[in-house]
Amino acid sequence: MDDTPQAPAPDHRLARTRTRTERADVRRNRARLLTAARETFLRDGADASLEGVARLAGVGIGTLYRHFPTRQDLLEALLTDVYDDLAARARDLLPSPEPGEALMTWLRAFISHVTEFRGMAASVLVTLRDERSDLFHSCRTMRAEAESLFVRAQKTGDVPAAADFPDVLTLAGAIAMATEQQPATADRLVSLAATGLLSPKPHYGQ
Known part of the structure; x- marks a missing residue:
């Protein structure tokens, strides 16, 4: 034993x-x-x-x-929450009876969220363009939800048929970056972008 x-x-x-x-x-x-x-x-x-x-x-x-x-990893983790909130906001706005206004409301929310603190907007602009970023899955979901708003507004004629959603989102990101230090100007720039810089010219002789 x-x-x-x-x-x-x-x-x-x-x-x-x-x-x-x-x-x-x-x-x-x-x-x-x-x-x-x-x-x-x-x-x-x-x-x-x-x-x-x-x-x-x-x-x-x-x-x-x-x-x-890295600092960028920390920023991207914070941005994940921002993108999730914006995706949810787009879903909430989708049934709106005024598709064009719903899209503008979302674009203003996007700019407000991504300028929450100084330096955030630049990180957002990078991830909007870089499909290889770790944050891209969250970004892609946000973009898909927001694009549904855009397509609906386009179908009702509130957005020109020739407009392209990635361009609209890049423009919103650029406005956010440009107004990060002066958030009060963001709404004016969004309105200017929406209405266009040049007024329609009258056609004389008609």
């Missing part, structure tokens, strides 16, 4: 509990970092100190970099 002491069998339940706890900690740290980043960037812009973000979140800078290796 072998009297050699046997190692206790591993407690898989304890291992699973430890894994769940670690994962919960990771999720909490990530959520705290995003909340701190939004607060910091609202106050100081997207170029604010990442050390300050980590400090406000109550974690070390190493933890921040494990979650977000």
Whole structure:
């Protein structure tokens, strides 16, 4: 008979509990970092100190970099929430009895959301163009929902048939970038873009 002491069998339940706890900690740290980043960037812009973000979140800078290796990664994580909100806004506006006005309402909401803090609009313009970005899935959903508004407005004649939705969205992104420091001017530029710069010329002799 072998009297050699046997190692206790591993407690898989304890291992699973430890894994769940670690994962919960990771999720909490990530959520705290995003909340701190939004607060910091609202106050100081997207170029604010990442050390300050980590400090406000109550974690070390190493933890921040494990979650977000670069500043752009952190910005894109914040933008995911923005794009999700804008996609939901487009869905809410789709049944509107005035398709043209619904599209304009969404474009104004887009500009307002993506100028939430200084430096955000530039990141948005990049992701609108780069289909390889990590953020593109969220961006694509937002674009698809907004394009439904655009197509509906086009079918009712509120938007010219020759207009192209990607151009409209790029224009909105450019307005956001240009008015980031002066948000009050954004609405005027959107209205100008919607009505056109040149007034129709009268046809004499008719």
